[in-house]
Amino acid sequence: MTLQRQIDQLTTHRASEWLETLKSGGDRERAAFVEWLAESPRHVSELLSIIALEKELRALDLDGRFDLKSLLAEASAAPVAEFRPALPSTAAAKRRRTSVMRWATGLAAGIGAVVVGILYVRGDLFPGQIYTTAIGEQRSIELVDGSVVYLNAQSTLRVRFHERTRDLELTSGEALFNVAHDASRPFRVHTRDAVVQAVGTEFNVYARTASTTVAVIEGRVRIAAGSDALPVSGASDTAVSAGEEIEIESTGKIDRKVHADVARAVAWRQRRIIFDETALEDVVTEFNRYNQSPKLRLEDIAPGSRHYSGEFEANDPESLAALLSREQDLAIDRHPGEIVIRARR
């Protein structure tokens, strides 16, 4: 799929999503919608097309065209999501990442110029462009070099482009980078735990509190543990190829999956989240990243004690609560804006 095609698809989904959001959203959502519309004529175009399509859909005579009964039967027979509790295991207990004189004035000015020069070269004088997303928000950003960044919910990215480098700092959250080829300017993504360097490729970076996960969709990247390290050939570097995923802990420990399901790593672009033997507290954190309300909260459940696998709509924390309610030793309490999952006493 071409990059333009990906952008088109994303814009179509975004337009459709706005239409849904506006049905129940308040001033804040409408203001964000106006900002989105004002970003590009394409957004206006896409939104109007989606509205026209919805109207046409409403006018369509659907009676007897599809077997509604069997669709309803399938829906009621199927589990709300593929979901299977995993036995608490030690293997699954994942590491928690884990001044009178002219000469003096001249000297001070000289030192100042040198410092300014150094800072300029390092880019420290320029905070760069900062992009953030709120809970549940996703956005695509086209950078001046033609690269495209898809920023997932609750994420912050700072972009600083220089003559010889393209530096981006993913302070928190997750982003998918589709990098425009420029061999003379390496594209580097810095997180607290690692630096990922690419020339022209596509990769996903998820910066968690204690670790960073990098999944390579196309091409190849080099990774160095630490936020300031530069990935050059050497012992501390790690090359990651397409189809591979690597996790760098804050301790510097590196965990590599050679045959990773990288499609799973970017399922968030379709607002789907997939868990694989994931600790319940991490499942809850992930849902809360996408939903302002209701928030999920755990009570009296020890971290690492329960692990789950399954695929969910990111906007539907109720589906998780509904499934957990089938667990004998768990109770689900619903409060305004919050779902509490607790151990039964």
Added chain:
Amino acid sequence: MTDENVKTKGVAMPAAATAFEQYGPALHRYLLRRLRRPEDVPDLTQEIFERFLKKKDRAELIRNPLAYLYGIASHVVSEAHYEEQQNRVTCDSELLTRLDDRFDSASPDQLAEQLGLQRDLLDALALLPRNHLLAVLLVEGQDMSYEEAAQASGFTRNTIATYLMHARAKLKLILQDYWVGKDSHR
């Protein structure tokens, strides 16, 4: 419709969500034709976009952005039709009504196009994931509220909303691919 109206170019623009319904026919026909046969219609998006950006009163804009957008789009489309007829006039409150009357009496070609579009839409619906299709059938086909559709299907209300969101986007992409493919074979 609410009493909350905004004035633009001397035309009362309903701020309620029914604005699209009121200004709909000409705009709707233009948008569908643009979607299906883009080469046959002038692309007025840039003009719509620029007029949208010119809006200074943000509070008013945020109060009902869709109604404002529909209003602009309807005016731009209407003006374009008039220009086509070499009969440029100042837009007034009766313009849209007259235009819609004109467009309501669709030609045989327009009717054939409309039927073709509905057939394509039905074909595209059949390609949707079954849960997405179910959400469309319940909400759009059976005129159920999201809550009623959730109750009937066993999904949550949010899931229904998400399925509908995905369904609309997928339908648009399926149809676009189909129509582009069809044009390239003409």
